[in-house]
Amino acid sequence: MTDIHDRGRALAIRMLAPRSKGGKGLNLTLTKPGQKAYDPATSTVMAAPQAFTGSGLRESYKQTDIDGTLIHQGDVKLLVSPVQADGTELPEPVTGDQIRFDGKLLKVISVEPWNYAGVACGYEVQGRA
Template sequence: MTDYAKKARETDGKLRKKGGTVTLRRIVLGDDDPDTGKPEQTITDFAAAGVKFGYVAERIDGKLIQSGDQELLLSPLQLTGQPLPEPSTGDLVLINGARFAIHNVAKLEPTDVVILYTLQLRGN
């Protein structure tokens, strides 16, 4: 029987070695602020390891994948070792001062343990 939690830790180790720190930013909107009339925001950042790549030209179709989109292999674990919350298209990714919107999320999850997230990022 495969130990998928161990596989997730191994993936995390490889991404830490080959990649860098990535911030997953989750913004949750609350009630409207009576002074501004705009919803209050709660921002939570999660630090994890990841490796970012540009898409090869053959994969850029101008619709699903646009010129400038990036692919991010993201650890399922935070740098603290705790599980990373599952990224969603409402979240942002911060890498070296650049901010990206998540356009698509895929996960490698053979059981109920995520081993790797693959994100399609678009400049924001």
């Protein structure tokens, strides 16, 4: 029998799914910088970024929340699904990652995971263009 946290996760996944799959969200691409590796043949440091396809939806910050220090005018709040488009787990976004959402490239400023009793239900991401 599933508990309330598992049901909450399933609900979040359904609601944050792309509209084409019956949800309220849009597709997004989370890009994480790759692991740096030294190539002795070329004497360069290479890092191939990793891209993950997921979904989420955008919310606006209240005008009273925009203080100009932590939250700037134009910042975007994204609610991100914990699963990728193929159903596997989405890696947790971290500061410095990039998200392409609705045609805009956003830098991840902060992340607030929705983690209830060890169950990852999603992420609230502050993005900045």
